[in-house]
Amino acid sequence: MNEGGEAFSKIGVGKSTGTKLISASGHINKPGVYEIELGVPVEEFIYSDAYCGGIRNGKKLKAVVAGGSSVPILPAELILKTAKGEPRLMTYESLSDGGFATGTMLGSGGFIVMDEDTSIVKNLFTFARFYRHESCGQCSPCREGTSWMEMILRNFITGKAKMSDIDLLWDVQSKIDGKTICPLGDAASWPVAAAIRHFRHEFEEYVNNPQSIKEVKHYFRLNNLQEA
Amino acid sequence: MAKVTIDDITIEVPDGTTILQAARMIDEKYGTHTAPPTMCYYSKLKTTGGYCRTCIVSVTQGSEKDPRPMPKPVASCRTNVMDGMVVKNNTSPELLEARAGVVEFLLINHPLDCPVCDQAGECHLQDLSYENGDEGSRFQFPKRVYEPIDIGDKVKLNMNRCIMCYRCVKVCDQITDNRVHGMLYRGADSEISTYIEKAIDNDFSGNVIDVCPVGALTDRTFRFKSRVWFTKPVDAHRNCETEGCTGKVRLWFKGDDVLRVTSRKDQWGEAESFICNTCRFEKKNANDWVMEGPSKISHHSVINQNHYELQQIKLGIKRQIKHLTGVKIDLGEGALNPNNIQK
Ligand code: SF4
Ligand code: SF4
Ligand code: FES
Numbered sequence: 001m002n003e004g005g006e007a008f009s010k011i012g013v014g015k016s017t018g019t020k021l022i023s024a025s026g027h028i029n030k031p032g033v034y035e036i037e038l039g040v041p042v043e044e045f046i047y048s049d050a051y052c053g054g055i056r057n058g059k060k061l062k063a064v065v066a067g068g069s070s071v072p073i074l075p076a077e078l079i080l081k082t083a084k085g086e087p088r089l090m091t092y093e094s095l096s097d098g099g100f101a102t103g104t105m106l107g108s109g110g111f112i113v114m115d116e117d118t119s120i121v122k123n124l125f126t127f128a129r130f131y132r133h134e135s136c137g138q139c140s141p142c143r144e145g146t147s148w149m150e151m152i153l154r155n156f157i158t159g160k161a162k163m164s165d166i167d168l169l170w171d172v173q174s175k176i177d178g179k180t181i182c183p184l185g186d187a188a189s190w191p192v193a194a195a196i197r198h199f200r201h202e203f204e205e206y207v208n209n210p211q212s213i214k215e216v217k218h219y220f221r222l223n224n225l226q227e228a
Numbered sequence: 229m230a231k232v233t234i235d236d237i238t239i240e241v242p243d244g245t246t247i248l249q250a251a252r253m254i255d256e257k258y259g260t261h262t263a264p265p266t267m268c269y270y271s272k273l274k275t276t277g278g279y280c281r282t283c284i285v286s287v288t289q290g291s292e293k294d295p296r297p298m299p300k301p302v303a304s305c306r307t308n309v310m311d312g313m314v315v316k317n318n319t320s321p322e323l324l325e326a327r328a329g330v331v332e333f334l335l336i337n338h339p340l341d342c343p344v345c346d347q348a349g350e351c352h353l354q355d356l357s358y359e360n361g362d363e364g365s366r367f368q369f370p371k372r373v374y375e376p377i378d379i380g381d382k383v384k385l386n387m388n389r390c391i392m393c394y395r396c397v398k399v400c401d402q403i404t405d406n407r408v409h410g411m412l413y414r415g416a417d418s419e420i421s422t423y424i425e426k427a428i429d430n431d432f433s434g435n436v437i438d439v440c441p442v443g444a445l446t447d448r449t450f451r452f453k454s455r456v457w458f459t460k461p462v463d464a465h466r467n468c469e470t471e472g473c474t475g476k477v478r479l480w481f482k483g484d485d486v487l488r489v490t491s492r493k494d495q496w497g498e499a500e501s502f503i504c505n506t507c508r509f510e511k512k513n514a515n516d517w518v519m520e521g522p523s524k525i526s527h528h529s530v531i532n533q534n535h536y537e538l539q540q541i542k543l544g545i546k547r548q549i550k551h552l553t554g555v556k557i558d559l560g561e562g563a564l565n566p567n568n569i570q571k
Contacts, residue, residue, distance in 0.1 A: 137392065137411070137418035138279050144333035147416035151369045168366055175329030178300035179281055 013039035016091035026113035029053035059115035067107025070187030072194030131188035142185040159210025247304035268393035269305035277305035289314035331361035347443030390444035396436035464517035473504035
């Protein structure tokens with residue numbers, strides 16, 4: 001910044017110029033806030049000692065939420081490389097490559113890394129709880145929809161869900177997305193959509209085998225979940 | 229002036245008109261059925277609208293100058309028209325699907341206790357769900373429940389039925405001199421209340437009953453006296469001394485008795501003018517009034533019988549096609565206009 005706007009805008013790739021503060025959290029060796037030059041490959045950001053320093057305890061990478069809890073979660077193969085097979089970079093364009101089908105967004109830079117033991121469904125429940133609590137309640141789709149999604153997801157993690165609940169959840173999120181006054185409705189529906197899009201098998205596993213839920217280790221502390 | 233096309237009907241309206249107002253103008257001019265349903269917008273009150281999302285429409289062409297479509301459905305009550313705008317309401321199956329979603333959201337926590345609800349028969353939520361909703365419910369959780377409370381000796385608040393349209397809040401804010409109630413909490417926990425259940429007590433508080441689209445705020449002096457469709461509406465007036473009251477009302481007779489006094493509602497179900505509590509609650513004697521004659525109820529509702537049959541047939545066809553083939557069918561222009569369906 002001290003070197004002036006021009007020097008600042010020389011950093012980066014394409015339209016993503018300058019630097020950005022990334023708040024990295026999750027199962028990484030060195031969580032923290034990093035100022036990166038836009039254009040760093042995602043793989044380097046996760047594994048390089050200059051940044052996150054790799055996955056904790058030598059585990060494998062499972063998924064990443066690249067830009068804050070509202071952006072679509074991506075499984076390891078899609079976050080490291082785009083659907084076209086090019087390496088993904090930490091830029092607005094590269095992360096959005098593939099739209100919501102196979103891409104995500106850089107968003108606010110809240111970078112959450114999840115290792116192989118993480119339960120996507122439980123994590124999603126945490127997000128849904130957050131959005132239910134954040135909803136201001138002015139408009140109907142968000143007020144009613146966020147609490148409905150939370151209730152359905154609670155059924156999944158307490159082993160009460162039915163197979164049809166996956167489609168129901170998908171439908172509910174699609175009816176919130178784009179129908180609300182402010183983007184909080186969208187933000188609440190995207191993570192749900194992405195989790196079903198990329199990790200539908202996990203939802204199915206929770207329905208078929210409710211016992212498996214207890215075995216899943218869970219990074220986010222939800223001790224009071226059963227009572228909640 | 230701006231030219232706007234809604235469901236293939238073009239009309240010229242002054243700048244600054246909302247899409248909703250333009251659609252209502254079309255309907256008033258051509259007797260069509262293009263206006264989207266509204267639950268929170270109220271033309272007589274300022275800053276209403278934008279909350280319920282039932283009036284969403286899709287804008288397929290932004291304007292003459294910038295023909296790009298709008299990426300998301302917009303609330304027609306809060307969006308102004310632009311010259312050359314093209315809007316789809318009943319002619320877009322995706323939009324109707326989205327609106328059915330909004331209706332579902334409004335209903336998931338609604339008790340649907342119409343059989344014991346005084347609003348039944350003139351309830352906008354009944355109309356809305358009948359005309360725009362899907363049948364059946366997919367919500368399998370306990371609903372939110374509240375104890376009904378009395379706000380003063382004239383008004384009953386049943387929060388379970390509230391759809392949080394904010395109309396009553398705006399009434400208290402704008403036409404009574406002392407606002408004592410509003411929305412408490414937030415998100416799915418929001419509720420309408422007077423603080424610590426304080427009584428609403430001022431000359432115009434009774435109007436919250438009229439603006440409430442559902443049975444959340446009802447008249448305690450009329451409570452359980454009769455189903456509205458058994459009463460006969462008659463327009464009447466009196467020389468009212470309360471400042472701001474027009475004295476123009478609608479009396480609801482059963483036999484020779486006046487069971488209830490309300491404001492007059494226009495074809496959109498909105499009060500033509502607001503009336504004071506003296507007219508509403510204390511003049512329940514036919515002799516207090518100068519009769520003008522039977523009211524014309526133009527707002528379609530259960531009161532106007534047979535209306536639902538037509539809607540039902542048409543919606544039934546649409547749903548069945550979708551169900552059998554998985555294909556959403558656009559029944560063509562005007563297909564959703566009850567006037568176009570042959571009996
Ligand atoms: S408010 Fe309307 S839909 Fe709700 S119970 Fe009363 S009549 Fe039925
Ligand atoms: S009580 Fe009635 S008018 Fe007030 S917000 Fe609820 S539904 Fe709307
Ligand atoms: S009437 Fe437009 S959002 Fe409620």
